[in-house]
Amino acid sequence: MPKFTIHRLALLLLLAVEGCASPLGDLGKEYGGFTDENLLVGVNDVELQFPTQTTSPVEVVLQVRSEELLKITPANNPADWGAAIGINLQLSDATATALAMNDAIEYTIQNNLDVKIATFQPTIAGNTVLANEAAFDVVLGAGVSTKKSRIPQQQIxxxxxxxxxxxxxxxxxxxxxxxxxxxxxxxxxxxLSTDITKTSSDSSGFNFTPDPAWQTVGTLNLTQPLLRNFGEAVTRAQIRLSEIVQGQAAEDVKDTLQTAVTASQQAYIDLELQWKILQVKQWLLEQGEAVVEILNLRREYDTVESDYAQAVATVQQRRAELISQQAAVQGASDTLKKLMNTTDYPLESEDVIQPTGAMQALPVSISLRQAIMTAMEHRPELRKLAMSIDSEYINMEVANNAMLPQLDLQAQMSFYGLGNNTNEGYQEVFSADFINYLAGLTFQVPLGNRGAEAKYKSARLQRMSAISSYKRGIQEAILDVKTSLRSIVTNAELMRANRAFRIAQAENLRALGVEEETMSGLTPTFLNLKLQTQKGLASARISEFTSIANYNKAIASLY
Structure with a gap:
């Protein structure tokens, strides 16, 4: 199994362990399965195997000298990363520290700041769900008051x-x-409410009984909309919407994690490429210096100043390119450090990360149909768009309900009691001797109802827009998959072509070496040709490494 597939499985495991998965339980099943098989009717399920094992005609012809040609090729050991990496920001010789790709990806999963920021969002959204559910919690109310009055009044x-x-x-x-x-x-x-009132009356010449009087009341009250705002589709709409937002936040975590891991893989691959280019440029400089040294020895015999000056200029150009490449290696190292965000390889450190293992094309077996199916089933951005369709449907239901007239029911039943104390008062309440009833309906409807109808039409259009956005998302996913798969195919072919190009250039340099051994004298023209051939071999080798890196990057970004 390719290492990229293993890493993606590790991502899903991390989500489950750290609680980053959707808190909606089976929400994935509810929103999954959006793949339209009809979209893939014309796509053949042809499995592709890469890299291909075919050899070019150049390789076949030069097969007998393959080992000899490899020896004169720069950076000919894929597992060797030795190179001078220049000076650091402290103006001292930069040092290298080894790091494997698996470790770099694991550091990214554990410490990447974008991932950490994203993991807060599902919890925040979960609290919003709880806040909306709290609207249906039982509410306890209580009150106490006292009043003392002394009022003159007319007498009868x-x-x-x-x-x-x-x-x-x-x-x-x-x-x-x-x-x-x-x-x-x-x-x-x-x-459900109760009220206890203690009344003490003092009027000269008159007696009250009971005094003090304890009046108790038990009341059951119901208010219920019968048309507008009736039903769970309306009352639980905010809860359902917040649950969808929570699910989208969980998908954001997966998306951010996948993006961070893919970026880490590609940054590591780019670091490998920069190191290999550095080795090639270092070799190219060493070869050029050897030619200049020969020309310098022949200056008194047959080397004109212009030939020597041209060779020196070429070497100095190579030296400048080497310095630039050393900076590129250090920059690629810092990019990877930022993604990993670990104290083991801190960004502020001047140690340069050195890859381990061999730089080689990773084997992969994939079909266009299967790649598209996998992307449409598991891409977080598609799942978020699918959830948006449900969100707009909920809004449309609420808007549809809002077009109904407002018809509200109120029903109330009160039980009264009176006694010398609360016990006597509640005995009368529960005996139901004194009952009051209230029932009523209120009706309201806006003439024309234009506002509600306009909002409903808007909600329908929003849902249609969400469906179109989802279809566009599918197209973008298919395009991304095809682009990545085409990049795999293209770079697999480029690896083969550039390998043949490099072998041919190595043969060219070997032939010059044979001619150099048999020549009675080395002409400046010949040595300049040798410089150009060295540059051609270096360019071919860099192109070969670049195609390998681009091939591996395309695999990393396939889904």
Whole structure:
């Protein structure tokens, strides 16, 4: 199994272990399976094996000298990474420290800051879900009040001249109330409440019984919309929407993690490439210096100043290119350090990361149909777009309900009791001797209803837009897969072509070496030709390494 596949399996395991998976349980099943088989009717399920084992005609012809040609090829040991990496930012010789690709990817999974930031979002979204669910929690209410009044009042005088009531009203009232209310999934609210009122009356010349009087009331109240705002589709809409946002946040974590790991793989591959290019340029400089040394010895015989100056200029150009390449290696190392974000290889350190193992084309077996199917089933961005369709459908349901007239029901039943204490009062409440009823309907509808209808049409268009966005996402996924797969195919062919190019250039340099051994004298023209041939071999070798790196990068970004 290719190492890239192993890494992707590790990502899914990490999500499960660290709790980054969707907190919606089977949400993946609910939103999965969006692949339209009809899209792939014309796609043949042909399995491709890379890299190919075919050899070019050049390789066949030069097979007998393959070992000799390899010896004169720069950077001829894929597992050797030795090279001078120049000076660091402290103006001292830079040092290298080895790191394997598997370790680099593991550091990225554990420490990458983009991944850490993304992992907070599902928890934040989960708290939003809880906050919306809390709207249906039971609410406890309570209150207490006291009132003391002393008010003069008119007296009623009987025909016989006596007063029938007191000239003042003196009342002390102490009131306690408590309630439990709950919002129902159907849209209504049920409230159970009780009220205890203690009343002490003091009016000169009159007696009250009971005094103090304890009045108790038990009330059951229901308010329920019957048309607009009725049903779970409306009342639980915010919960369902927040659950979708939570699911999208979980997909964002997967997307960020996959992006970080792919970036880490590609950064490591790029670091391998920069090291190999550095080896080639170092070899090229050494070969050029050897030619200049020969020309310098022949300056007194047959080397004109222009030939010697041209050779020296060529070597100095190679030296400048080597310095630039040393900086490129250090820059590629810093890029990988940033992605890993580990104290073992800190970004602020001037140690340069050196790859381990051999730089070679990774074997892969894949078909276009299977690659597209896998991408459409598992790409986080497609799953997020599919969830957006459901989100817009919920909004459309709510908007459709809002077009209905408003018809609300209110029903209330109260039980009263009165006694010398609360026990006596509640005995009368539970005996149901004093019952009050209330029932009513309220109706309201906007004439024309244009606002609600406009919002519903807008919601429908938003859902159609979400469906179109999902279809566009499928197209983009297919395009990305085809681009990556085409890059694999192209670079597999380029590896073969560049390998033949490098072998041919090595044969060219070997032939010059044979001619050099048999020549009675080395002409400056011949040595300049040798410089050009060295450059041709170095360019061919760099092209070969570049095609290998691009091939491996394409595999990393396939899904």
């Amino acid at each position: 005088v009987s025909p016989l001249g006596g007063a029938l009531n007191s000239s003042e009203s003196a009342v002390d009232i102490f009131d306690i109330d408590a309630s439990l209310s709950k919002k129902l999934y159907g849209g209504g609210t049920v409230t």
